[in-house]
Amino acid sequence: MAPHYLKDLDYSIVQQCIHCGMCLPTCPTYDETLLERNSPRGRIAWMRAIADGEMSVDEAFGKEMYYCLGCLACVSACPAGVDYPRLFEMARAQIEHDGVLDRPERRFWRWLAVETLFMRPRLLRLTGTLLRLWQMLHLDRLVRKTRILHILYPRLAELEPMTPRISRRFSDQQIGEIEKPANDDPNYLVGFLTGCVQDLAFSDINRDTVDVLLANGCAVHTPRNQGCCGSLHMHNGVPDRAAALARRMIDAFDLDRLDAIISNAGGCGSHLRHLSPLLKDDPEYAARAAAWDGKLKDIHEWLDATGIADPPPLPAFLRATYHPSCHLHHGQKVQLQPENLLRRIPNLELVPLTEATWCCGSAGIYNITQPEQAGKLQERKVGHIRDTGADLVLTANPGCHLQLQTGLQKTGTPTPVMHPISLLAKAYRRDVAL
Numbered sequence: 001m002a003p004h005y006l007k008d009l010d011y012s013i014v015q016q017c018i019h020c021g022m023c024l025p026t027c028p029t030y031d032e033t034l035l036e037r038n039s040p041r042g043r044i045a046w047m048r049a050i051a052d053g054e055m056s057v058d059e060a061f062g063k064e065m066y067y068c069l070g071c072l073a074c075v076s077a078c079p080a081g082v083d084y085p086r087l088f089e090m091a092r093a094q095i096e097h098d099g100v101l102d103r104p105e106r107r108f109w110r111w112l113a114v115e116t117l118f119m120r121p122r123l124l125r126l127t128g129t130l131l132r133l134w135q136m137l138h139l140d141r142l143v144r145k146t147r148i149l150h151i152l153y154p155r156l157a158e159l160e161p162m163t164p165r166i167s168r169r170f171s172d173q174q175i176g177e178i179e180k181p182a183n184d185d186p187n188y189l190v191g192f193l194t195g196c197v198q199d200l201a202f203s204d205i206n207r208d209t210v211d212v213l214l215a216n217g218c219a220v221h222t223p224r225n226q227g228c229c230g231s232l233h234m235h236n237g238v239p240d241r242a243a244a245l246a247r248r249m250i251d252a253f254d255l256d257r258l259d260a261i262i263s264n265a266g267g268c269g270s271h272l273r274h275l276s277p278l279l280k281d282d283p284e285y286a287a288r289a290a291a292w293d294g295k296l297k298d299i300h301e302w303l304d305a306t307g308i309a310d311p312p313p314l315p316a317f318l319r320a321t322y323h324p325s326c327h328l329h330h331g332q333k334v335q336l337q338p339e340n341l342l343r344r345i346p347n348l349e350l351v352p353l354t355e356a357t358w359c360c361g362s363a364g365i366y367n368i369t370q371p372e373q374a375g376k377l378q379e380r381k382v383g384h385i386r387d388t389g390a391d392l393v394l395t396a397n398p399g400c401h402l403q404l405q406t407g408l409q410k411t412g413t414p415t416p417v418m419h420p421i422s423l424l425a426k427a428y429r430r431d432v433a434l
């Protein structure tokens with residue numbers, strides 16, 4: 001099956017933009033440069049010129065489309081309903097297909113991450129295990145102290161502090177394949193997605209999510225053979241790999257039996273609830289992908305719709321602020337539900353965050369590929385968080401979680417970062433520790 005790229009895209013999508021400019025003030029890259037070409041409208045015009053054959057896909061276009069965060073703030077602002085996510089994904093796919101940014105170093109890192117590690121769950125798990133050992137032996141601190149990486153590979157030295165702390169136990173070591181509520185009389189049977197970065201670095205959030213589902217009448221099926229969701233591949237120009245991972249993911253879940261499939265990561269959920277466009281030409285998977293899309297729910301969305309048991313009061317009064325992940329807020333349109341749930345927790349005050357829906361700079365792997373712009377957005381976000389004086393920051397995506405954590409650490413701010421569902425789980429458990 002031939003993969004689809006920008007040049008093959010349905011022209012009705014390419015010509016949706018009415019040039020009104022309402023997206024411009026919401027775009028972080030336009031805000032940075034005030035240049036039309038760094039805005040959603042400018043990028044769409046460039047894509048249209050390529051589709052019309054007036055311009056070619058070249059290095060400048062490649063760089064522009066990788067300067068875009070893919071944060072989708074423009075989608076929320078657009079009155080014409082422009083399908084920017086599809087344009088963005090197909091533009092990057094065209095760039096990779098045409099190889100206009102191809103360099104040996106870039107090729108190596110893409111091969112390692114996109115083609116190898118995130119295609120092979122066992123290899124990714126093995127890498128996580130080795131990294132955990134490395135961190136437990138404090139070799140990471142030794143490397144930082146001796147500054148050896150600065151000599152051997154300065155770029156890696158810059159990236160090293162962003163390495164997440166690997167969990168002591170992965171999800172399948174603390175979540176049973178089938179778990180049922182204490183009364184053994186569930187109202188729903190749901191599937192649960194453990195993710196890959198979430199599984200390696202935040203498996204405790206996965207445990208908390210299952211606990212909250214159990215506390216609210218759900219039996220939870222967590223298949224063992226889940227792989228990466230493919231959002232990394234889709235957002236980085238490799239739709240055929242994303243399609244292969246989508247098929248694997250669909251095969252892992254018993255769609256007919258499940259009432260819903262639950263995601264707790266904004267970025268993964270945003271990709272996973274739109275598998276049907278990716279598999280629409282696959283006769284074996286098209287119908288199953290459509291059924292999958294209908295059942296994929298974000299955890300906040302699911303709990304808000306089905307209702308939750310009243311959480312007991314937190315042991316001590318807490319002030320928290322909420323940073324919505326872009327892909328949860330703009331991509332999945334799960335906007336009110338996280339705060340609806342949090343307001344149900346007695347003894348918790350939610351403090352508004354200035355520019356809450358402005359990207360924190362994580363944006364998938366943007367903080368690795370565009371560290372300068374990502375750093376500016378991180379600083380801006382951390383400044384707003386500090387201004388709230390909150391005891392805790394809540395966010396529901398592993399990339400944002402890490403970006404906020406490292407940003408707060410850089411400024412010596414001791415405010416912890418937590419997933420909203422972990423706070424709910426703590427309330428149910430009457431857990432005092434943050």
Ligand code: SF4
Nearest residue numbers: 027068069071072074
């Ligand atoms: S996705 Fe974000 S960075 Fe890209 S054009 Fe839209 S608002 Fe701007």
Ligand code: SF4
Nearest residue numbers: 017018020021023078
């Ligand atoms: S808001 Fe939508 S229609 Fe208006 S310029 Fe931006 S993308 Fe085009």
